[in-house]
Amino acid sequence: MGNMRYLAVDDDPAFHYVLTKMMSQLGYQPPVCVTSAAEALTCLSNPHEHFDAILLDIQMPEMDGIEACQHIRAMAHHSTTPIMMVTTMVGRDYVDQAFAVGATDYLTKPINRIELQARLGMLDRLVQEHNLARSLQFAMESMDDVPGMRFAFEEPVALPKCGSLIEYLALENHLLTLSRLKLHSHTAVAFQVVGGASLFRRLNRMEFLDCMADVGSAIAACMKRQSFLLAYAGSAEFVCILNRSQPLDTQEIEHELAAELMAYDAVYESLGLPMLEARVGATVHSGLFSTSAVKTMLGRARASVRGQSTYQLQFLAG
Amino acid sequence: MTQSADSWARALLPQFLDMTASRQIEIDIERGALEAGDDPATAAREICKVAHKISGTAASFGFATLGSQAQRVEDLCKQVCDLSGAAQTQAVQQELLPALDALGRELDTALAGAA
Structure with missing residues (x-):
């Protein structure tokens, strides 16, 4: 420092x-x-x-x-x-x-x-x-892996070349600034890349980040009809924060996302990589009287996407 | 200055008090305009800027009460700017001017204590 x-x-x-x-x-x-x-x-x-x-x-x-x-x-x-x-x-x-x-x-x-x-x-x-993201970006652009660049699957690393995303820490910080009532007016929804852990094992770090950046761009394209904040949360998962007054049809978003990701199919196939697929979790909001509301809301959103492809229920966090 | 204030804050206290004295004069000038009642919103906006500065650092130099009173003045100035007509005049007379009196007393205390 x-x-x-x-x-x-x-x-x-x-x-x-x-x-x-x-x-x-x-x-x-x-x-x-x-x-x-x-x-x-x-x-x-x-x-x-x-x-x-x-x-x-x-x-x-x-x-x-x-x-x-x-x-x-x-x-x-x-x-x-x-x-x-x-x-x-x-x-x-x-x-x-x-x-x-x-x-x-x-x-x-x-x-x-x-x-x-x-x-x-x-x-x-x-x-x-x-600094890590910049090094990875540089390595990616020079098509050269850097053995020294290491990060764990769970880490919410900053994705290179993905302008629509903010850092996960910044997303948490933003939510922490909201009053409990304001937080209650927001909804969180998580996205998970299918087979993300297997991709992480199979690809080098730069290829993995490139995949996540592609998924992040596709999610952002699907969400563009409303104002949103989107962050990569680690573990091949993304978290998106929306205004609760704009209801989200998660099934429709999942279909749109599949269509967006199809645009990458030819490239991934030519590289011998698996096709990208992502699932969408339930929309989750914070309870008015819950404690640790921010972490709980983001945690529940991520938990829901790990459980099944699309939840019909609206979870009440906290 | 409170005993809990850091030694560096003590070392910088003269500069802080110099600035505070200038700010007291700035507030007094704008207060005159406020009392004249020609353009209360403009005067309140100017006072708001000065109060904002005081509230941002006074507590760091050991003057927590001065800081919180400046914050109250800042808040009231914003309210006055949002009002008009009789409601604005009432807010100036009943809320802002008494709060400025209290701020003036805190400024006097800070400056006298350091003298």
Whole structure:
């Protein structure tokens, strides 16, 4: 973590003091601090400047953090750079908008050391995942396996070349920001690649990730009629979060998905790989009074897809 | 400053208080505009920005009450901006101005304690 380079964007110099001191105490490099979104965008568009992660204040004069986040995500070299939004309790209403435009996580002001340590630790893990994904991408493009690249079947690795997906950690973080009532208005549904474990054993890591990226793109194509958040959850499974007010016909989606995946049949056949097939689980929502609502909701969605092809029942998680 | 505040916060306290003193002046100027009642929404928006900054860092320097009062002012300013006419005037008189008084007292305490 000592080598991680952070950009901190906040119009308040007092916050820069606090952040710099706390990060130094935690063993991080002092962040590069700028006081406006415009200055941050200039910094980030400079190809000679490298940043591993960005801390971005939401409420700033002129361009706010949400608009800045959109601009940063539009930069090809920062499309996956972790962005942690920073806001006061009063500004928490904006967090939803920030996640919708690509934020990874958020931190509440005034910051305390324990929370900052936990959040930066999460960003460290994401940066490591991105580095792994980039290495795999590079290896894939050079058609060369890298024996050193290892990850377990269960790991929710970031998929290369799959723009519609967000990281699983970011999906969890987003759901954790929702109030219990808001969470209740969301639905989770999981997708599982049939024979995923066997594919993992049979293929090298890069081929496996390529397969998962193809499935992820196909799922995203099927879900495009509604707003959704989709993440690869590991174990050849995907989790999708939807608004509960838009009912999902899981059987229809399963059929559409089969049709989308058929587009890959010729390529997979020519490579001697099995045809891709995926099943869809039941839609699951969180109980109003459940504990550990987020983990439970995602866990139940994944459990349902492991059980059978299409559930007709609507599970109530928690 | 509370005893639980870190030593680095003590070292940075003079800078924080300098900024706080400037912010108190900014709030006082906008408060005048608010009391004049010409354009309460614009004054509330400006106060909101200053209060937002105070609420973001005051607790880190050991001034938790100042931080929470600034947060309350920030919240009230947003409410005032969303209102109009008599409802806005009422919110300014009955909610925002008393909250600004309380914030002013907290700012005075912070600045006096450090003097």
